[in-house]
Amino acid sequence: MQAVKNLYFKRTGQVAWYAALLFFSYLMLLITLQYIPARRDAAFLLTKFDVVGMLHYRIAFFAHVYSAMFVLLAGIIQFSAAMRRRYPAQHRWAGRVYAYLIIFITGPAGFIMGIYGNGGWISQSAFCLLAVLWVIFTWKAVAAAIAGKMQAHKDWMYRSYALTLSAITLRFWKWLFVWLFQPRPMDVYHVVSWLGWVGNLLIAEVLIYYALKKKRNKRVERMLEAA
């Protein structure tokens, strides 16, 4: 009975997780569409008038905006064990798209944008650090996969995707704080530029820790059984 109950909770949790991901990905798609066609004064760029004249900023901005959607989508299916078992080839291909986009395009572009970020050094340092860690974690995960270290690959991908999802959580926190407190715009921006990804990373570390603990317990059980 307990097992059935557990399975039920797990299933509900999974459905909620994918529904939320899909919902927020759709919102991200709407945001991305604001930048098609590419215009210098579209949406967020309206507040970037002081840097939008620089070619490298524009290249970084549009590269980031257009590639981010694919990164987000490629990541969604990667964490399903069933998908990995049944379609290992697709897992590898989606993984390549995800990792190489982050390492070579979305991540470095995010770093350049971070240098010119709104809100001064507080948010600029947050965004630059986020971009650096994102690339490092993703690279670590790829290297682990190539070396055949599957547990390390999993752990680093948890961290990498936690940072990927900061695109969603940052915007969600901002929406929530405005809804609750109507703060000044840059005050809330300072807070979410850090909270948006540090929170996710903490959750990823907790998940990794508990997965490790569970694995250890199983090993102990097996050893006890053997003994």
Add this chain to the structure above:
Amino acid sequence: MKSFRILLYTVPALIFLQSCGGNMIKKKTGDSTQSVTVDSTPKNQAAVIVVPKANTNLTVNSEQDLIGYWVGLFKPDTTENVILTGEQVAWDFSNKINISIDSISGDKIIGHSVVAGNVRPFKGTVSKDSGAWHVDAQEPGDDKYDGKFTFAIATGDSTLAGIWTANKKIRIPHRKYRLTKKIFKYDPAVKMDQSRYVDWTKKKTKHVIDKEADYNGYDESFFAASWDASKYNASTRLLTKEEVSNLKKGDIFVIRNAIYARHGYSFKNQQLRAYFDKQLWYIPISADVKNDFTEIEKKNIELLLRFEKNAKEYYDEFGRG
């Protein structure tokens, strides 16, 4: 069969996304390059208004001392409900008026009035008795709000008092006023006094936690600008992007319109009028002041509009800005 099942899941999911997502990201209507509209100037601007060669005598002793701006409240002479925000009177339908006497020759008097974004010329007659000058003047009559002024200015005094009667049936057909003679001089350094801009057409719900009063609940008050609105002066220096980017929409709106007020812009917008009419220095002199802006003000307006538009579209949305 399998594809049918996929459809069974995806169609409701898409409908759900469409309906929910719309709440967190508003549909942008129209072209986003279009700028936020400034309190607009009327298209049918009345005949070219002659600015009087202001006589600097504020006490009236000779006929020439009548010439100049007479400023004060244009009050309803009827019982009209006031607009309340909570217990406070937000607006009592009074508007600051500027009756400008432009020229006098013989018994003929020519002038214009500026009130509520409406600039109207008038013509009439002036007569003098032992204690005062008496004026009867008529507006052209081709505007819905035209009417007739009857006022007197006492000798040796500095008040102009009288009544106004509308030609047509309008909501407030009778008004009264006691005006004083003022000299308009553009002063960029002029500051807003401690009153707050209130928009009684907008309600906001704000979560309030007050530890001292032991109160934790919701404050359903009317929208009011914060103290930031009177902290920044966009006429004396260039505001920085850092400053403006951390201001809320309502405050930016007031800071921007304060530039207009300093130049004597007469506001059509009721809420702005109620706010600026309270400022003692404020004298409405024109319905179009765009050509009077200094370079600093033009640059600041551009910056303020940018963030006002950004705040309007993105502040309470799922997004960055």
